[in-house]
Amino acid sequence: MADEKGLKPGESKASQAPDTSRRRFMKNSGMIVGGVAGGSLLGGLLTNQFKSENSTPVKEEKKTAEPTQARMFFERYEDFVVLEQATERILPEGASGPGAIELGVPYFIDKQMAGIWGINGTDYRQGPFTVVDPPVDQSSLNRGQIMVTGLRKMNDESKKRFDVTFDKAEEDQQIEIMQDFESSKVKLRGVSSAGFFGLLRELTMEGAYSDPLYGGNRNMAGWKMQEFPGAVPSYADIIEKDEFVQRDPMSLTSYQQKS
């Protein structure tokens, strides 16, 4: 499971090791998470805990706070932590560089599902929907519904097989479940599990490597890892060069015209 090596306090701790922190919170506070203890209260308490544990100066925490890292689509935190762990299994942290969670992939997916892509806003959606066990684009469910359906089923499978929620399962157990989705061994209602898995994988890649304006590829770390320079006006000076050219990536926020 996710270790806490190299984490910046207050930045992605809650997302990277959510259950550790949640358990710790519940144990320490004696509170039951749910109904009464709402998101902001929980978040605030958790942040305070990290602060005290790591003796982090308040100043630094403020610097790294990202107001865009909050959920606008996934209602249940329980679904989101499954998403976090699943994307991290698809694109894990390793020698090559950061993994999906550090790259902001889960929040990227959350934003995508809340927008036009999540509601299939550019697709032909007239019925009838006739394909049995359909791929994503022939499903009567939209992409957002498919994500929730698939993530909950992954969690159910984990509880059924290993008696533990997906996010707390061992990596090998998570991978086993994901492979069974990928090969359509698990049945979902309204969409094929392979279709759901393909969507999850594709969204993970998009979140890792798209322009950071969408909330993924945080700090352009995905591009740095891949040595992709981003939005560069011209390569006329290097197109004929034999040697590999490395440059600091540039995103659209610096490229596009601004007032």
Next chain:
Amino acid sequence: MAEKLDKVDVVVIGSGWAGGIASAELSKAGYKVVCLERGKERSTKDFIGSKDELRYTKRHELAQDLTKQTMTFRNNVGDDAIPMRKHNGYPIYDEGTGGTSVHWSGWSYRWLPFDFEIRTKIIEKYGEERIPKDMIVQDWGVTYDDMEPYYDKWEKTAGISGEVNPLGPPRSDAYPNPPMKESPAIRLFTEATEKLGYHPFRMPAATISQQYVNPDGETINACVFCAFCSMYGCDFAAKADPIVTVLKTAQKTGNFELRNNAHVKRILHDGKKATGVLYVDPLTLEEFEQPADLVVSAAFFSGNNRLMMLSGIGEPYNPETGKGVIGKSFTSHYTGIGGNSATAFFEEKKFNTFAGAGALGSVIDDFNGDHIDNTDTDFLHGFNISIFQDGAAAIANNRVPQGTPYWGKEFKEKSVHYAHRYLNIGGMQGTMPHTHNYMDLDPTYKDIYGDPLLRITAKFTDQERNMAKMIAEKCADIAEAMGADIVNTPPVADDAEMTSSSVNTHAAGGVIMGEDPETSAVNTYSQVWDMENVFVVGGSSFPHFGNSNPTETIGAFAYRAAEGMIDYLKGDGGLLVESKTRKETV
């Protein structure tokens, strides 16, 4: 009730290359032209700072709005077709000013003399019995020599940058611009193919090598290899498209009006001649009747077919009897068959593949058309093989050697490791039409205006599968000769079957040209045999699909068609070419 507008000389449906060329030539000749474009108004301003892979390559920002309409697809007569609900790897087609001609990559090839006389040449060489029963092979009714001046004209309009194909057909002139700069990847391909005895040449490119003013006075800028090209409008107006060329030329004449948000529902006619078109504004749903002396349908292969069918012009093709012409001979540079390419992985070399341009490439023509001897092949026609460096953007750039899992630790490490250590060599195959690959109207699915969608019925045959296998073998040989450490080719399953995502922007047929109204819908001027003042221009007129990109051939035939339209308007009417089999009643 539709509002009836003032009559014009010519109404053109669609503002891509085909409609743009017709608009420019007719308005230059003094005719009043209205061009109806279904999509929104677009200009080069829309493309500035559009370097966003997610938005343009993945979400297909420039593609047509599928919420309004799409096409349906099935393999066999008797199956229920399903709608193509989203754009796949390649978009179905675009809308908005310039149409699909905006997002293109700029690969600009001439087709071969063999292509235009394909039936005659196959029979000459291999005998008629070599043509399978279900394969429709027809001569086009023109020769390459007839088409050469139009090819030349189009290349000069678009400012094509290239070098002469050593195996290519005769040319009246060189390319208007020199080839683009050569990258190390392209040099490697050129050296390897020369070593193997092939005849490489630089890909003819509409991504222009130097600033250029075309014969109409339009300026196209020099490409700077920024790599956001294919699927994008050009950030720098350095890719020839209708917006920077023919539509601008038409505007300058004062005889031209481009009307956006005008979705044409019907070509109106009295049974003998068209009287105009009926269109709807997708924003207000108001309907208009635009009367005209001449109707030019240039609405992509799909729009052209659907308009002919919805308007009741020409006899619909019947796959059981082989009779009828509208919808016949659907072809495409199908994707999803497997084969067709090889990936070369290098351990020691890294390439600047993040840089590039849509048509930065090199190609061999040694297996094209009749350059390949079909005596011992298990297919007819041929293919080309090219390398191109159009910019490996980060989301799509995760190629790993075969046998690597598609996700997880090993995938991630290898996809990052190989990100700039691989090159792709790919082929494009000529596609022969079959009796069972055709188009008609779908009985179930409709557009938002209540009209039936176009339905494609198509499946692969061994012709396509076998050619895909051979292309992969030849690509792999080249990858080896380039010094690759690992060479992978995608497998071709014996039962590989076409799906809706096999159909892409390289699709054609349905309103095909020929010499005989019994077997073709239009003559070689794209004039409808059954309705002399309707010209249907574009890929819909191809009797088969040559083995390279269609745009230049669409452009050349659009120039030929425009010449025919002007002759028609100047003269006393009638068909520009006499039918071979039937006497016209005047």
